[in-house]
Structures are given as structure tokens and as C-alpha cells.
Amino acid sequence: MKNYKNPRIAAIQAAPILFDIEESLEKAATLTKEAANMGADIVVFPESYLPAYPRGMNFGAIIGSRTESGRKDFTRYVENSVIVPSKETEFLGKIAKENDVYLIMGITERDNEWSDTTLYCTVLFFAPDGTLLGKHRKLKPTASERLIWGEGDGSTMPVFDTPFGKIGALICWENYMPLARANMYAKGVHIYLAPTADARESWQSTLRHIAMEGRCFVIGVNQYVTKSMYPDNLACYSELDTAPEEMSKGGSAIVHPLGEYIVEPCWGKEEILLTELDLDQITNAKFDFDPVGHYARNDVFQLQVNEKKQKVRGEL
Structure with missing residues (x-):
């Protein structure tokens, strides 16, 4: 590990301005600047930070039926999502550079x-x-996530070699796919990113297991x-009537290669988790x-x- 610098890494436990891409980008800029002022070299945001992880919503969909109000909310979600590349990705690149x-x-x-x-x-x-540098698309949306997200393919599973080590990501329950993890290890990942929407205690066992395994x-x-x-x-705001006020309590954490916490899970608030990683510990x-x-x-x-890009539109 002598060729790599020890990075200071920031995990951003925060919500966007839900369903508002412009305001969410501004919040991301503010949080990134705050993390950089704390000394961060690498800044990591959660799963679907832009424009929102639509927790608690079903967009009016049940088996065999969809509602007009659900279609309206889905249209709003689409219109606030991010095309790659676009002015939104240019803005994110500017945040990184600044x-x-x-x-x-x-x-x-x-x-x-x-x-x-x-x-x-x-x-x-x-x-x-x-x-x-590139992107990773989630290979398999989980359960009702399949209402809104398609499936990625093997062409977007990069691990990037940086001055701070090799960095890659799997998203949420992709991390329960043993062969997806094995691919990350085979590519020599040093800093394994696991953005998620899972705030349960059981998810902590997953983070610690991956650190130990990889x-x-x-x-x-x-x-x-x-x-x-x-x-x-929201047209389907009533879908949230039975939801608790605290819909995701967080649980962001940073774990050592021997499975122990470097930064303990953070619960119940927005927070920037910052630490320096000693890469020799790998x-x-x-x-x-x-x-491997x-x-x-x-x-x-x-x-x-x-890892070939899959053809679509019925092409063979």
C-alpha cells in the first residue's frame, strides 16, 4: 500500500430536498464544501440522494392497476432525475473541482x-x-423498487484506481449478492462504498461482514x-398517512478491514461522518x-x- 496516500473520507448522512433536483444540488454543494473544510479527500453521498429515495410511496400501483395520481408523481420523479451527462452532472463536477x-x-x-x-x-x-470518471448502475432493484428502476448490466461495475486506493461501490441489497461482492474483491477494491436505504440494525452486520470478507x-x-x-x-401524499415521522433513521458507519467500527453508526440526525483511513491496515x-x-x-x-454492455430494443 506504499503507493497510496491515506485518505480522509466523509460519509454524508443527509436527505435531499425531496423531489426538487435544483434545491437538492445546492444542498449537496453546501454539504460537500462543509466536508472539504473538515479535511475530506473523498465525499460519499447515499443511495439515490438525487432527487430522492421515494421511501413509503407506491406511486398508486397495485397488481393489475395504476392510478392517475401515481402517474403524476412518477412523472414528477422522472423530471427531477439526472441524465448522464447533463447540466446536473456538470454542476456535480464543478462541486468536486471547487x-x-x-x-x-x-x-x-x-x-x-x-x-x-x-x-x-x-x-x-x-x-x-x-x-x-464513470458510474455504477444497480444490478437488481429490490422488491417494489422495480416499479421505478430498471436493471443495470455488467458494463457499469468499475473499481477506480486513485491516489487514495482503489474505490468501488455496490448499492444497498446488491451487497447481498455473493458474486457481485466477489467481483469487487477480484478488482482489488480497497475502499468499498455501500450507499443504502436500509436503516435496520441487521444492515450493520452486512457492513461488518463485507469488511471482514473483503x-x-x-x-x-x-x-x-x-x-x-x-x-x-405530491398527488399521492396520502400514501404516507401511516408512515412514522422518522422514515429513515440513518445508520451510516465506517468499518475497518477486520470488521470493527472506525466510526460507529450514526442514528437520528443528519451528520457528516469523517475519518482518516490507514491503508496499511488492509x-x-x-x-x-x-x-483473492x-x-x-x-x-x-x-x-x-x-462486462459487455447489453443491447436493448429487441436487438440480438
Whole structure:
């Protein structure tokens, strides 16, 4: 690990201005600047920070039926989602450059290649010079998330080599996919980002297991969201009637390669979690277990990953 600098990393536990892309971008700029002023080299935002993770909503959909009000809210969600590239990604690149940080941003991405209404749950990676390095699209939306998000493919599963180590991300319950994790380890990830919408205690076991299994630093970052943050002019606002006021209590945390917390989970508030990572601890942790090195059995197991971009529109 001698060729890498020890990074100061900030996990941003915060909510956007829900369903408002312009205001949410401004909040992201403010939070990134605050993290940079605290000394951060890498700033990580939660899953679908832009324009919102629409927790508690079903957009008026039940099996066999959709409502007009649900269609209106979905249209609003689409119109506030992020095309890549766009003026919104240019703005995010400017935030990264102005603050001299690697900026990792969770978005709902609006496809601009085949359809202008298909959405993806995506993580964007920006370099300190403002360059968009690339993106990762969630491979498998979970349960009712499939109402709003399509499936990514193997062409967007990057791990980026930076002066602060190799950085990659899997989103929320992708982290329960063993072969997706194995692909991250095979690419040599040092700083494993796990943006999520899961605020349950059981998620903490997942973060700690990944750190132990991959012998890498794990950054878990979630939103803190209350019902009062939702715009009350949503057409389907009544869907939230039975929701608790605290809809996501957070639980962002930073975990050592031996599975212990460096920064304990943060609950019940918006917060910037900041710490410096000692990358030599990865080497120390791999002394007795290296999942793709001396503990691997390549004579027994082989990982095959299709990283080709999949064709659409019925093409073969």
C-alpha cells in the first residue's frame, strides 16, 4: 500500500430536498464544501440522494392497476432525475473541482440513450478535477423498487484506481449478492462504498461482514429522512398517512478491514461522518485471509463476469 496516500473520507448522512433536483444540488454543494473544510479527500453521498429515495410511496400501483395520481408523481420523479451527462452532472463536477475532492453521488439516473423515461439507481464517481470518471448502475432493484428502476448490466461495475486506493461501490441489497461482492474483491477494491436505504440494525452486520470478507474498508452511508421533509403537494401524499415521522433513521458507519467500527453508526440526525483511513491496515488484515490471494482456491472456483454492455430494443 506504499503507493497510496491515506485518505480522509466523509460519509454524508443527509436527505435531499425531496423531489426538487435544483434545491437538492445546492444542498449537496453546501454539504460537500462543509466536508472539504473538515479535511475530506473523498465525499460519499447515499443511495439515490438525487432527487430522492421515494421511501413509503407506491406511486398508486397495485397488481393489475395504476392510478392517475401515481402517474403524476412518477412523472414528477422522472423530471427531477439526472441524465448522464447533463447540466446536473456538470454542476456535480464543478462541486468536486471547487472542493478538490473525489465526489461519489447516489442518483436516480434518467436514461438518455434508448428511453427518456427508464430510470436506474446509479452511483456517479467524480475526480477532483471535475471529470466524471464513470458510474455504477444497480444490478437488481429490490422488491417494489422495480416499479421505478430498471436493471443495470455488467458494463457499469468499475473499481477506480486513485491516489487514495482503489474505490468501488455496490448499492444497498446488491451487497447481498455473493458474486457481485466477489467481483469487487477480484478488482482489488480497497475502499468499498455501500450507499443504502436500509436503516435496520441487521444492515450493520452486512457492513461488518463485507469488511471482514473483503479485507477492505467499508463505507456505509444512508439518508436521514423524516415525513415532514416530503413535499405535501405530491398527488399521492396520502400514501404516507401511516408512515412514522422518522422514515429513515440513518445508520451510516465506517468499518475497518477486520470488521470493527472506525466510526460507529450514526442514528437520528443528519451528520457528516469523517475519518482518516490507514491503508496499511488492509495489508495487516490480509496476513491471515486474502479472498483473492493466498486464501483463494482458483483450482476449484472461477468467477466469470459479463462486462459487455447489453443491447436493448429487441436487438440480438
